[in-house]
Amino acid sequence: MSKEVHIVGAGPSGLYCAYLLLENGFEVHLYDQKSGVGKKFLVAGNGGLNLTHSEDLEKFVEKYGENTAVFTRLISEFSPEDLRAWCKGLGVETFIGSSGRVFPKTLKAAQLLSLWLEKLKSSPKFHLHLKHKLTSITKDGELSFYVDEKSIDIKTTDTILCLGGGSWKKTGSDGLWVNFIEKLGVQVKEFRSMNCGFSTDWSKEFLTGFEDDYLKNIAIEFSNQSIRGELMLTSYGIEGGGIYAHSSNIQKYLLENGEAQIFLDLKPSLSREDVLKKLSKPRGKNSLSNFLRKSLNLSKLSIKLIRELVSKEECQDQNLLADKIKRLPITLREARPIDESISTGGGVIFDGLDEDFKVHGTHSIYLIGEMLDWEAPTGGYLLQGCFSMAHHTSKSIISKYS
Ligand SMILES: Cc1cc2nc3c(=O)[nH]c(=O)nc-3n(C[C@H](O)[C@H](O)[C@H](O)COP(=O)(O)OP(=O)(O)OC[C@H]3O[C@@H](n4cnc5c(N)ncnc54)[C@H](O)[C@@H]3O)c2cc1C
Known part of the structure; x- marks a missing residue:
């Protein structure tokens, strides 16, 4: 079997999958419709990038409300401490603020993102495809992208979609994927503003x-x-x-x-x-x-x-x-309108996915990150949730090949 994964969406969820899969010897293709990666992550850094929180894990996981059980499992596999250690490994020191929130010392996202991308690009197995807009996907892994006014079709084995929620459209998280994702047989709950005014x-x-x-x-x-x-x-x-x-x-x-x-x-x-x-x-x-x-x-x-x-x-x-x-x-x-909100509720509901976030009835199409229907308050719970999901799904793909 070819150890090749196609990841669409270069936000923190997709970028972390790329990192872990490359570390484990996979050929990784990462696509995004924008001309750069991590646009929303950079915006998140404008107000002080709150990566995660230092409170007791028992309290931490309660922040995921009705999805506490799912996130208890995910965060036990990749915890706030693991996230801080990973940042340190990239060369980014973090600190705990007076409220218990965790930030990079620079408070911004740019340094972390640039070291992260540098690490990915240092691998000959990493292939970055920017300005590639995914327009459809079939259950057996045929992806169609809109690139330079043309349509390109790619046949994939393992695919991870991390297309984000529906706020801050200018960062690329436009929520327009709903039309074609529903064709995979999953249900999508309407987006609504979360962490909003x-x-x-x-x-x-x-x-x-x-x-x-x-x-x-x-x-x-x-x-x-x-x-x-x-x-x-x-x-x-x-x-x-x-x-x-x-x-x-x-x-x-x-x-x-x-x-x-x-x-x-x-x-x-x-x-x-x-x-x-x-x-x-x-x-x-x-x-x-x-x-x-x-x-x-x-x-x-x-x-x-x-x-x-x-x-x-x-x-x-x-x-x-x-x-x-x-x-x-x-x-x-x-x-306030969805586009102004920090995150969105709604998205793909968990029922259509197995416990590794693989779409039922497909061999290897996984959906993770903010595009799924879960919520958490600000305080670092959103990013930690994305990282922990990305960790779990990547590990599940890695274990298929070992
Ligand atoms: C102002 C603001 C401040 C925030 N601050 C914090 C914070 O301090 N702490 C915290 O935990 N969270 C914060 N967040 C939330 C956090 O940034 C998001 O939860 C996180 O970025 C979601 O990651 P993701 O990878 O799932 O999706 P995204 O980061 O949204 O990435 C999705 C990617 O998919 C791409 N994409 C979408 N559709 C397509 C398509 N059809 N084809 C190709 N590519 C596509 C997009 O271009 C985008 O790059 C903040 C958000 C905002 C807006």
Whole structure:
């Protein structure tokens, strides 16, 4: 049997498969429709590439929600520690940030990607085919690519597709593969925004002279779950890590109810009683804004938000004001468009695949990475999930030939 694998999609999932298969003596063909590799991975590095997380594995795998069992198996085979060791092997040191998240020391993706690609290219068995857009695939492994306005057909033995989700189309992850993947007999669940912002209705007064800015050191509560984090207030609504962590549950709620309410704790380090005590001090000649700033050390943006969301009457009543500072409701209307979101829910459902992610009824077509229907919050769980899947599938192909 020829030890040759064709991988389509040069994001982290495809690139890691290429790495492992080359290490094990395979001839590897890697295709991507873009003119470069890892475009979304590079974008992920813009905000500080969060590769994985250092928390206990038991807690770690819970982040995959209904797919916890699948990821428990995958992450036991290729763990966050394994990922850090692999980066180190490439020459990229990582560190654990104060929140337990793991980053490369440079915080960016470019150095890691360039050393990774250099390593692949150092093998004579590596063949990179850029500007190759996959347009169809048959169950017996015939791939058709659109290249230079022509169609090229390739007959393959083992094929791994890692075509990504449906957000940030400009990185190549356009989700257009749905049409031809369904012909393999798998079911594809419609994409929806995940780890995304939400819109709300700010008043005209609120938006006057407004610039996007962060609310820091707050807690965000949804459905009785409170998460410490940051929130960016934007002209359309809210963004940021604190809301991304709730985005899956908010999305489900919005679909059924049309709108959803979150609650902000603007002073999570103080109890309601402490807040009330501070509000009970004489205000003197201070305006409400000045008083809130001096007594509670609230930021300008927090005060602007209180003025937007708390009525004048409530502001006059210390008890009601303390309630609002500890539990300020914001009504969310809808998720931001898919193309803006960090990840997408939906994709190929697991039922159509075996435990190595091989499509049922095919000899050797595997689907992995974000193109499958799984979700995880930000915190490094998305990339770790992709790496662990790529590790598992590559190992399964390697073991077929040994
Ligand atoms: C702004 C942003 C920040 C992020 N930050 C983080 C973070 O800090 N930590 C984290 O864990 N995750 C983060 N992510 C998510 C993470 O980048 C993705 O989960 C990950 O890149 C998915 O990897 P993948 O290889 O499965 O797919 P992708 O990286 O999406 O790669 C898919 C590849 O397939 C190619 N392709 C698609 N269709 C075709 C076709 N028909 N023919 C040929 N090629 C095709 C695309 O061009 C693309 O190169 C972030 C994402 C975004 C958008």
